[in-house]
Amino acid sequence: MALETERTTTGWAARDASGILSPYTYSLRHEVVGEVVEVGSTVTKFKVGDTVGVGVLVGCCRNCRPCKADIEQYCNKKIWSYNDVYTDGKPTQGGFAGAMVVDQKFVVKIPEGMAPEQAAPLLCAGLTVYSPLSHFGLTQRGLRGGILGIGGVGHMGVKIAKAMGHHVTVISSSEKKREEAMEHLGADEYVVSSDSSRMQEAADSLDYIIDTVPVFHPLEPYLSLLKLDGKLILMGVINTPLQFLTPVVMLGRKSITGSFIGSMKETEEMLEFCKEKGLSSMIEVVKMDYVNKALERLEKNDVRYRFVVDVAGSKLDQ
Numbered sequence: 001m002a003l004e005t006e007r008t009t010t011g012w013a014a015r016d017a018s019g020i021l022s023p024y025t026y027s028l029r030h031e032v033v034g035e036v037v038e039v040g041s042t043v044t045k046f047k048v049g050d051t052v053g054v055g056v057l058v059g060c061c062r063n064c065r066p067c068k069a070d071i072e073q074y075c076n077k078k079i080w081s082y083n084d085v086y087t088d089g090k091p092t093q094g095g096f097a098g099a100m101v102v103d104q105k106f107v108v109k110i111p112e113g114m115a116p117e118q119a120a121p122l123l124c125a126g127l128t129v130y131s132p133l134s135h136f137g138l139t140q141r142g143l144r145g146g147i148l149g150i151g152g153v154g155h156m157g158v159k160i161a162k163a164m165g166h167h168v169t170v171i172s173s174s175e176k177k178r179e180e181a182m183e184h185l186g187a188d189e190y191v192v193s194s195d196s197s198r199m200q201e202a203a204d205s206l207d208y209i210i211d212t213v214p215v216f217h218p219l220e221p222y223l224s225l226l227k228l229d230g231k232l233i234l235m236g237v238i239n240t241p242l243q244f245l246t247p248v249v250m251l252g253r254k255s256i257t258g259s260f261i262g263s264m265k266e267t268e269e270m271l272e273f274c275k276e277k278g279l280s281s282m283i284e285v286v287k288m289d290y291v292n293k294a295l296e297r298l299e300k301n302d303v304r305y306r307f308v309v310d311v312a313g314s315k316l317d318q
Contacts, residue, residue, distance in 0.1 A: 030056045030081045031123045032095030033116040034312075043104050051110040053271075055123035056081055056261050058092060058106045071263045081106075096311065108267050111275040121152070121281035121306040122274055124261060129157040129210060130270040131262030132233045133164065138208050141165030146209035147187070148222060150177045152305045153235060154212040155282055158185040161210075163277040169206065171222065180304070184282075193221060204228075204252075212236055219244040219256065226254050234258040281306055288314035 036050045046052060059079030060067050066074035079086055082094035110119045133139055141164065147157040148171045158181065161168045169189040170181040181187040191198050199221060206225050214236035223232055223244060230252065234242075249256065262270065274280070283306045286294055294307050 030054070030094055031120045032081070032100060033110060033120045033123075034095075034100070037099065039104075045104050046107060046109065051116060051119075052107045053110050053119055053123050053267075054081060054095070054100065054102050054107055055127065055267060058102055059087060070265050073261050073263055096309070098311075105264065108264065108271060111271055114271070114275055115280075117283060117285050117308045117310070118280040119271065120308055121283060122156070122271060122279075123267065125153045125156045125281060125306065126160065126274060126279075127262040127267050127270050128153050128235060128259070129160050130273065131266045132210070132235075132257075132259035133160065133208075134262075134266060134269070135259070136208070136231060136233070136257075138231075139164050143167070143207045144169070144205060144227075146171050146206045146222070146225060147212070148172075148209055149212035149214075149236070150181055150185075150305075151212060152281075154210070155185055155305045156279075157210045157212065158187050159279050160273075162186045163273070163279055169202065171209070171225075199225070206230055208233060210235060214238060216240040216242065218242075220248050223248045223252075223254055223256075226252060228252050229254065231255045231257060283308045285310055 031053075032055075033051065033053045036046050036048050036052055039046060039048060057073060057078050058081045059077075060072040060075040061077040062068075062072075064075050064077070066072060072078060079092065081092055084092045086092050108123075110116065138145070143164075144167045145161045146169045147154050147161065150158070150170060150172060154170075158168050158170060162185075167189075168187045169191055170177070170185075170187040171191050171193055172178075172181070173193055175192060178190045181190050189202075191202050193199065203224050204227050207227055208231045209222055209225065210233050211222065212235050216238060219232065219242055226232065232254065234256065235258070244256070248254070282304050284303060285308045287310055291309070294303070297303055298307070
């Protein structure tokens with residue numbers, strides 16, 4: 001299936017003065033939304049003109065246990081939509097292109113009425129939060145959840161959890177995002193992790209915590225916030241071993257677990273859920289000629305919370 005790229009987010013392809021592709025080129029470049037311009041003879045799910053999306057994956061083995069259970073994101077032979085090698089031996093290069101050819105299994109239809117620029121970030125950030133809440137049975141109303149870290153994934157965590165009817169506590173390292181979390185995202189409480197008295201007050205109060213922090217941090221302070229049988233769900237990619245004292249887990253029968261994006265079925269469910277609840281991501285749409293400036297702003301954490309690159313509107317063929 002071929003689709004014309006319309007929107008793509010978070011990764012950046014930029015050339016330096018020598019014309020060499022920068023290290024950012026293969027950073028991400030997933031979360032692609034576009035219009036179907038051509039379909040193969042065996043394609044049954046889509047037709048020309050459909051608005052569709054492609055997320056992190058474009059391939060899997062289809063034979064392993066995860067694949068047969070429709071959780072292909074855990075396939076050991078999964079193929080990433082960027083910076084990977086496809087079955088034909090060619091590199092996958094994400095969505096910074098005029099067109100992209102994708103197996104229909106890894107394409108989802110964008111619900112009617114959902115803006116492409118809003119749909120794109122949901123294919124990763126929204127899905128990354130929705131999947132563990134669904135899998136671990138944390139979708140019923142009345143649960144008390146914590147979101148550790150407010151960024152691209154964390155802000156969607158607040159929105160999705162609130163839409164499920166949860167009481168949401170944002171846990172952050174400073175006061176900087178209190179107003180944003182409470183007034184714009186709709187969080188019920190805001191706790192600064194360095195405030196020992198406030199952390200003590202919040203002890204044993206949460207059914208789960210979605211931990212989006214991508215750098216080393218101690219786990220004990222957050223484990224203490226969980227109720228009996230509470231879950232700490234790790235989502236930040238951290239290359240440094242994390243540490244915790246086992247009694248903190250044992251004495252509350254608590255769990256430390258993780259989750260990786262979501263399945264194609266969960267992607268479809270999540271998009272329908274977001275449409276039904278009217279959820280959207282906080283984004284800033286830019287053209288390709290703004291990419292270098294956007295990179296500078298990313299390094300300063302100066303984006304709320306996703307840059308969306310309008311590839312079609314950038315008129316790269318001119």
